[in-house]
Amino acid sequence: MNGAKIEYTQVTKRFGAVTAVDNVSFTVAPGECIALLGPNGAGKTTLVRLLLDFTRASAGTVAVDGTPSSDIRARMGVGYLPENVRMPGHLTGLQYLMRCADLLGMTKQDAAVRCREAVALTGMTGKENIAVKTYSKGMSQRIALAAALIGDTRLLILDEPTSGLDPIGIREIRVILENLKLKGMTILLNSHLLSEVEKVCDAALIIDRGTVIVKDTIASIVKDGETLEDVFVRLVAPGRVS
């Protein structure tokens, strides 16, 4: 599998007088697993939303494999797991996945096979025929992740995928991500769980008040005797936390 390449070029996003993202430029190489880190309100979610064309840039361009995010071709092979997973409660997990497959233009037979594969990959086998309204937070996260993986996903965008999960759930998600990484998928991970990011991601982009503070490999950012959390605090809140 070839992962997708992401390019942010001098991107600025303003909401009225507030500048959420200020002249941001960076590139994510195909097959790279990168974490978006930053305090609340730093502009991480805005960067993700710009990539999906959920919001439009005030200036600059966002492209996937050279295609502007406003073009629907940029969303071919993109899987998205939102921060707050919401699904129509009356559907079963499998029906939800079938809807996703339907939206990707798959045939019924193909969709059934892909959905079973995604269910198995996310450890939801045996629970896929239960209504999603009865799912726990962790189960909803997994079925939403399964939905993001249907089709030939080349870019996986995860907005707080472990939010609300117990330690076992967090670990299981990490294992899934590690497997996807091995397949060459590009992963954009927006998370506050720095210990998990350190274990899964190759690189990190730290953003604060809409501007990029650092973008480098985890190995380069984290010096000996430090953790990613130490680096994050040092860069984002120097002097605030001892």
Next chain:
Amino acid sequence: MKQTIKRIAAVARMTMSDIIRQKSFIVLFIIAVLFLLLVRGCWGMKMNVNGQVMSGGKFALQILQTVFFVISSMVMFIAGLLAMRLFRRDRDEGMQAFVLSKPVTRLSYITCKVGGLVLIMTAFMFLLHGAILIIHFLHAGEVTAGYLAASSMSVLNVLFAVLAVSLLSLLIPEIFAFLAAFGVTALAFIFDGIAAATRSSAVQSILSQSGAQAAGLDSLTWWKVVYWIWPKAGTLGANAASLIDPTAVIAVNDMLIPLVSMAVYCIALAVLVVIKFDREEIV
């Protein structure tokens, strides 16, 4: 291209299945069926006009037209109600972000949402109109040929209601969007009713007794401008209902003006909905 069509069809199917399973739709459907069962008895009624019993056939046709008009207006009202939460429901259930994170354009999404609802309501209206025509046939033994044309004309009113409420729901809270669109439509029915009454022979003869007043009708006044600009939903509905009377003679202008008025409004509203939704933040 084939994939794009498949995706668009998927969104439309999704919209329709979501509408059909809504409690409000089921309740309104039951009310409509009860209404049909109640009006069934009207065909057995007798009516005296100036001491003379009205002929069965003519009276039955009058009932048919009235019920036909009521059904069209009712469906328009229901369509407006359902359009109120057309986007909000998707947003709350995460379906908007889900659909738009796939290779689906905002234009396709909105077309499917609006089109899906209009299609469902059209089928619903055709079903109710069809049921009324069967009841009419069973009681009066007449087949009304203009049914399809009349029902098709009423679809424009349904489209108007859906688009008006959809647009306003993107700008103001849904309940106010519905009330505002309902207010505009209600006024359209009132204006058209008044205009139709002033053209009746009884009112004309009263007005002709006063030369000044009759002259006043021909002059251009602000309320005439408002009347001409206002959407002709009432006239369109009434004209559609009159199509099912094979003996009715309607001037081409009388038929075209409301059709053009509503078509122009629908196109303008559709363009505004697309522009507004294109600027929306997807959550």
